[in-house]
Amino acid sequence: MATEKKPDSDELIHIGPEMAVAEADLMPGEVGRFVHGTSLWRDAWRRLLKNKLAVFGLVVVVIVTISSIIGPTVIQRVFGFTPDYIPSNDPRLTQSFPPFTGPNGEFSWAHPMGTDNAGRDQFARVLQGGQISLFVGILATLVSLLIGVSYGAIAGYVGGRVDNVMMRIVDVLYSLPYVIVVIVLLSMFRSQTPRGQLILLFVAIGTVSWLTMARIVRGQVLSLKNQEFVLAARATGVSNARIIFRHLVPNTLGPVIVYATLEIPQIMLTEAFLSFLGFGVQAPLASWGSLAADGIQNIAVFPWQLIFPGVTMALTLFSLNFLGDGLRDALDPQMRTV
Amino acid sequence: MSANGNLLEVKNLRTYFETDDGIVKAVDDITFQLKRGETLGIVGESGSGKSVTNLSIIRLVPNPPGKIVSGQVFFNGNDLLLLSNDAIRKIRGRRIAMIFQDPMTSLNPFMKISRQLMEMTELHLGHTKAQAYAHAIRMLETVGIPDARERADSYPHEFSGGMRQRVMIAMALSCEPELLIADEPTTALDVTIQAQILELIKTLKRKTGTSVILITHDLGVVAGMTDHVIVMYAGKIFEQAPTKELYAVPGNPYTKGLLRSVPDPTDEQGKLYQIPGLPPDVAHLKPGCPFAQRCDYTQDICTREFPPFVQLNADHYSLCHFAREVYSESGGIS
Numbered sequence: 094m095a096t097e098k099k100p101d102s103d104e105l106i107h108i109g110p111e112m113a114v115a116e117a118d119l120m121p122g123e124v125g126r127f128v129h130g131t132s133l134w135r136d137a138w139r140r141l142l143k144n145k146l147a148v149f150g151l152v153v154v155v156i157v158t159i160s161s162i163i164g165p166t167v168i169q170r171v172f173g174f175t176p177d178y179i180p181s182n183d184p185r186l187t188q189s190f191p192p193f194t195g196p197n198g199e200f201s202w203a204h205p206m207g208t209d210n211a212g213r214d215q216f217a218r219v220l221q222g223g224q225i226s227l228f229v230g231i232l233a234t235l236v237s238l239l240i241g242v243s244y245g246a247i248a249g250y251v252g253g254r255v256d257n258v259m260m261r262i263v264d265v266l267y268s269l270p271y272v273i274v275v276i277v278l279l280s281m282f283r284s285q286t287p288r289g290q291l292i293l294l295f296v297a298i299g300t301v302s303w304l305t306m307a308r309i310v311r312g313q314v315l316s317l318k319n320q321e322f323v324l325a326a327r328a329t330g331v332s333n334a335r336i337i338f339r340h341l342v343p344n345t346l347g348p349v350i351v352y353a354t355l356e357i358p359q360i361m362l363t364e365a366f367l368s369f370l371g372f373g374v375q376a377p378l379a380s381w382g383s384l385a386a387d388g389i390q391n392i393a394v395f396p397w398q399l400i401f402p403g404v405t406m407a408l409t410l411f412s413l414n415f416l417g418d419g420l421r422d423a424l425d426p427q428m429r430t431v
Numbered sequence: 432m433s434a435n436g437n438l439l440e441v442k443n444l445r446t447y448f449e450t451d452d453g454i455v456k457a458v459d460d461i462t463f464q465l466k467r468g469e470t471l472g473i474v475g476e477s478g479s480g481k482s483v484t485n486l487s488i489i490r491l492v493p494n495p496p497g498k499i500v501s502g503q504v505f506f507n508g509n510d511l512l513l514l515s516n517d518a519i520r521k522i523r524g525r526r527i528a529m530i531f532q533d534p535m536t537s538l539n540p541f542m543k544i545s546r547q548l549m550e551m552t553e554l555h556l557g558h559t560k561a562q563a564y565a566h567a568i569r570m571l572e573t574v575g576i577p578d579a580r581e582r583a584d585s586y587p588h589e590f591s592g593g594m595r596q597r598v599m600i601a602m603a604l605s606c607e608p609e610l611l612i613a614d615e616p617t618t619a620l621d622v623t624i625q626a627q628i629l630e631l632i633k634t635l636k637r638k639t640g641t642s643v644i645l646i647t648h649d650l651g652v653v654a655g656m657t658d659h660v661i662v663m664y665a666g667k668i669f670e671q672a673p674t675k676e677l678y679a680v681p682g683n684p685y686t687k688g689l690l691r692s693v694p695d696p697t698d699e700q701g702k703l704y705q706i707p708g709l710p711p712d713v714a715h716l717k718p719g720c721p722f723a724q725r726c727d728y729t730q731d732i733c734t735r736e737f738p739p740f741v742q743l744n745a746d747h748y749s750l751c752h753f754a755r756e757v758y759s760e761s762g763g764i765s
Contacts, residue, residue, distance in 0.1 A: 253495070321537040327491055328531075329524030329551055329602065339550075343541040 140423040147419020153412035157405070161223030168217045209387060209398055219402050222379040226406070229294060229380070230361035234353050236299035241306025242342060242349060248307070249314030250337050260311065263304050271301045272363070279372040287375040294373050298360055309352055313345040347424035354417035358410040365406060381406040437505070438609060438642050439465040439488070444502035446480075446487045449495065453714040457483040457497070459666040465610070465659075470636065470643040472657035472674065474650060474689070476710050480666040481646045485612045489523050506610070525555040528603035532615040534595035538587040544571075545583040548602055555606045570601040574631060593624035597631065604635055611636070612644045617652065629656060650693050654678060659746075662686050665713050665721035668740075672747040680763030682741075682749035684728045687757065720752070728753050 141147055168174070208215055248259040278297040283290070317323065318341065326336050365382030367373035374380040381402045388399030446458040458480045465471045473481045486492045488504050490511065504511040506527065511519060523529075531537040539547060548567035552558040558566060564583075571579035574597040587595060596616060603611055613632060617625035629652060636643055645656055653660055653674065660677045662670040662685065670683040681687045688706040695701070708725040711717075720726070723733040732752050741754035743763060751757060 321531050321533055322539045324491065325529070325531055325537040325599070326539070326550075327523070328489060328529040330520045330522070330554060331524075331550065332520065340539050340542070344539070346541070 137420075137423040141419050144419040144422060146415045147423075150412035150415030150419065153408060154416060157223055157409050157412070158227060161220050161227060164220035165217050165224070168214065168220070174214055174217065209395075215397065215401055218379045218384060219381070219405055222381045222384050222402060223405065223409070225291070225374055225378060225380040226361050226364060226382070226409075229291075229298070229364045230357040233295055233298040233302055233360045233364075234356050236295070237303035237306050237356065238349070238353055239303075240299075241303035242310050242345070243338075244303065245307035245310030245312075246314050246337050246342055246345070249311040250318055250333070250341060252315075252318075256311070260308075263307055266301065267304050269301075272366070274301060275363070275367065276370070276372055279367065287378045290373070290375050291378065294364065294367065298363060302356065302360060306349070306352060306356070309348055310342075310345050313348060314341050317341055317344050351417060351421040351424060354413060354420055358413040358417075361406070361413075362410060436466055437464045438467045438507065439644075440503075440505040441484075441488065442503045442505070444484065444487055444504065445500040446483050446492055446497060447500050448497045450714065455714045456666050456716070457713065458487060461502075461663075461666075461668055463661055463668065463671065465642055465644065467609075467642055468640050469659065470645060470657045472653035472660040473644060473646045473663060474648060474653055474660060475663035476648060478710055478713070479663040481648075481663055482614050483666075484663070485529070485614060485644060485646060488612070489527050489529065490519050491523075521555070524551055524603075524608070525606045526608050527610045527612065528606070528608040530596070530599050530603050530611070530613040530616045533619045534592055534599055535619065537599060538595055540587055543584050543586060544590070544598055548583075548598070548605060551602055551605045566605060567601075570605045571598070573604075573635070574598070574601040576601075592620055593627065596620060596624075596628050600628070600631060600635070604639065604641070607639055608641060610642045610644065612646070614646045615648070616645075617649070618647070625652075632656070650689060662689070665711055665716065667721065667750060668748075669722070669751075670747075670749045672744070676744065676747055676763075680758060680761040682743045682747060682754050682758035682761065682763060683751050684726045684753075684757055685722050686749075687761070688725075688727075720750075728757065 141151075209218065244259065244263075248256045275297040278300075279290075279293055282293055314337075323336060323340060326340050331340070361381075364373055364380060365385065368380045368382030369386045371386065374383045384402035385399055385406070388395075388397075388402060392399050441464070442462050444458055444461045445456070448455040448457055461480075461484055463471070473484065475481050483492060483497070487499050487502075488506075488511065490499070492499060499512060502512070506522070511522065514522070538544070545564060545567050548570060549558070549560070549563035552563045552566050553560070556566075568579050568583050571583060576582055576594060576597055582590075587598075590598065596619075600616075611632075616632065617628050620628060632643065632645075633656060635641070643656075645653065647653060657674050660670075660672060660674050661668050662677075662683065664685055670677065670681065670686045672682070677686065678690065681690060685706075688704075691704040692706060694703055706725055711721050711724070713721075717734070719732075719734040719736060720729075720738045723729050726733065728751075730752070736752070738750050738752045738754075740748055740750050742748050743754060743758045747758075747763075749758065
């Protein structure tokens, strides 16, 4: 092996001076064009693409998201039924069919995931459930981003007693068993309409999910605020609010993005759990959790009612976690130095 | 502008840090003036209070633990220490700008160079985005960044240390401040770049008429750049004189020691002189002269009594019991 490698290194030595000459021949202006911008984000993106699992995750997430958004509409155009369509005019159809089966037991493309007890198309319902699950996950994460990042950044930057009080509040909220808090909130303010129930779910999850984000951002800001560029910004007369939100927060984005991507599946899981218990999304709206709750009652007879929403959810959550891990590796601050 | 032509007058400034180890008198009763258009050098070892003095001027001493205990800082006749936070913020960057020691960390790694430059003029001169961008590029050209137009949208990590320091200078000068405080602007750079940066500061100073405070521990830098020099030690001014006078006839044993420790290229064989001992722990200063333990001139009085601030000449002061003796030994006539 060692002898095989030798020509390589000889070649390298040989190439070295030639490259140097080539570079020296360039005009100073031309060099700039050759070394042009590899931004931090582009570097991170390249590292992410090297990670096979993360790419797999990204692809699955994109596919699930797109098909959840446009899927129900497409099904309605092609087959003529909505996710909550119950064929009540025909008693033969209001029962659960296995996948790819028509009303007479023949092969059919109409219901690739079968139907539920009321004869609603399972595929359309899983897609619509995906819409709601992703919506809850992303929106609640955005809420927690908004509250958590500002709260943590302010606490970390101001420091001293303010920081102490702010973080003790977080500690107190942390110590409450958060699923129970959510359940109490949901049952106290139980709404009559499905949409109202959904909004309540956001509020309940959003109010408790920003705590970790606040801690992460505070920690980042604490270590950043003593760096010289913050002093330099202050020495140029920049206001504190501007320093926090224009100078410090962008510098915390790496860990924040990573945590946010990992928080989406966590919140989706919470939503599924609550819906499974019957506190979350109400029929006729569906989420993966409520579909699974319906399915588990018939698991012995109609297993597809549980399998499809369950597998879809598991796959999506896996993918989001892979993506989050990949992003963490790609945005690793250790790698960022040039 | 105050009547006597001084841009900046610092009077009896005291900045203390409260630490677990006791009160650290980082700056202890400092008084000096700076005339418009002049350059003042502040020299001293690490921890002598050079940087804290200047952070105190623009009220950026980290608080807690730091605190400006007493004193006045007159800038154009106004006491900066009495201004509201908003008012001092309008002065920072606009009328007093600062360059920091380490160009590697003093630019925000997540902001484009152009944005960081634009922030200054948008904030202080009310520029629109387009105006600020044009101004940013003009400033980059002024400080000698090649291809300023193309490079303006780079991130700091794409620039070398010397170029970043140029960007810092561009930033500091973009609002044409009346006072530029350069806190060891060349310490983190290698020698050839050092010379370029100093030359740049000198040229820009001549062009704009800005007054400069140059903080450094390099006596060679001070010699070529400044009109006046202050030598600091343990939070005190040990000697204060016009630059030429200080080099020719130092009136303080500490200054003499510093001058002796500058390497002499004509005497290559000799061993480099070093002031014996270490700077004192400013949290636990003993009565008497803080330099007494390291001084060649030490006598009993030095460890007992705090030395007087002796005027040796029109503009020349020295903090020493034996200032006159040292001064005449150097060849000065008081």
